[in-house]
Amino acid sequence: MRFPPFDDEEPPLDYADNLLDVEPLEAIQLELDEEEDAAVHKWFYDHKPLMNTFFINGSSYRKWHLSLPIMATLYRLAGQLLSDLIDRNYFYLFDMESFFTAKALNMCIPGGPKFEPLYRDMEKGDEDWNEFNDINKLIIRQPLRTEYRIAFPHLYNNRPRKVRLGIYHTPMIMYIKTEDPDLPAFYYDPLINPITSTNKIDRRERKAIEEEDDEDFCLPEDVEPLLKDTDLIL
Numbered sequence: 001m002r003f004p005p006f007d008d009e010e011p012p013l014d015y016a017d018n019l020l021d022v023e024p025l026e027a028i029q030l031e032l033d034e035e036e037d038a039a040v041h042k043w044f045y046d047h048k049p050l051m052n053t054f055f056i057n058g059s060s061y062r063k064w065h066l067s068l069p070i071m072a073t074l075y076r077l078a079g080q081l082l083s084d085l086i087d088r089n090y091f092y093l094f095d096m097e098s099f100f101t102a103k104a105l106n107m108c109i110p111g112g113p114k115f116e117p118l119y120r121d122m123e124k125g126d127e128d129w130n131e132f133n134d135i136n137k138l139i140i141r142q143p144l145r146t147e148y149r150i151a152f153p154h155l156y157n158n159r160p161r162k163v164r165l166g167i168y169h170t171p172m173i174m175y176i177k178t179e180d181p182d183l184p185a186f187y188y189d190p191l192i193n194p195i196t197s198t199n200k201i202d203r204r205e206r207k208a209i210e211e212e213d214d215e216d217f218c219l220p221e222d223v224e225p226l227l228k229d230t231d232l233i234l
Contacts, residue, residue, distance in 0.1 A: 030077065037077070039069040076181070084177065088170045093147055097166035101150050104162040109150060118162060 013019070032041050043049040050056050055070075057063040066074075085091075093109060102108060103115040149156045153163040176189040 037073055039067070039073045040077070086175065087173045088167070089172075092169075093150060093166070095166060097164040098150055101153055101163045101166070104164075105149060105153060105157060105160070107146050107149060110146060 029045060032044060034041055037044070048059065050064075051059065055064055055066055094112060098109060099113065099115075102112065104118050106117040106119065108114045144156050151166070151168070153160040153165070157163075174192050176191055178187060178189070
């Protein structure tokens, strides 16, 4: 196959001559296990799955109420289609709020899309009153980066109109995707274990502490159980 496939010099393909008589390939289907995928095994490849059941509202599929085993199985089967990037900080200055601000300021985020200017009068400034004769204006001699203007539009722009403030930082995500499906749901991955600090304790003191820990712990004689006089037999 030649690239680019849509060359202007090549004539367009005729549908009747090239595509009409071509037999489609066989559909690709997952081999579902009857035991492991029992929640979705019977209806997963149906034309209209779960039709006439209480899981969905009707043929529109606008609302659904799936059980927990069904949602867990569907999430596991769709693992290859889901993105591994779940940290919102990865998309900083590359979200809808930043795109709206870039369009309003007539700027282009490096590596991002370009838009038509929202305001055509960006270059038409008043010569009698500008940033150089305003006593309240901070003059910045060095050129400002586009990222600064979009991240802080009210600080680094003269006329911020129709701009939107995005989220500067979101909390760090400590979720680590596990490859072993047999691990418990609330598994604490060793990668996020805190680094232990080095103790500057003398060897003699450390040995004495270890010997104290080895001794059997006994409660005082005057300690009594809390529910001593309560009948716990149901």
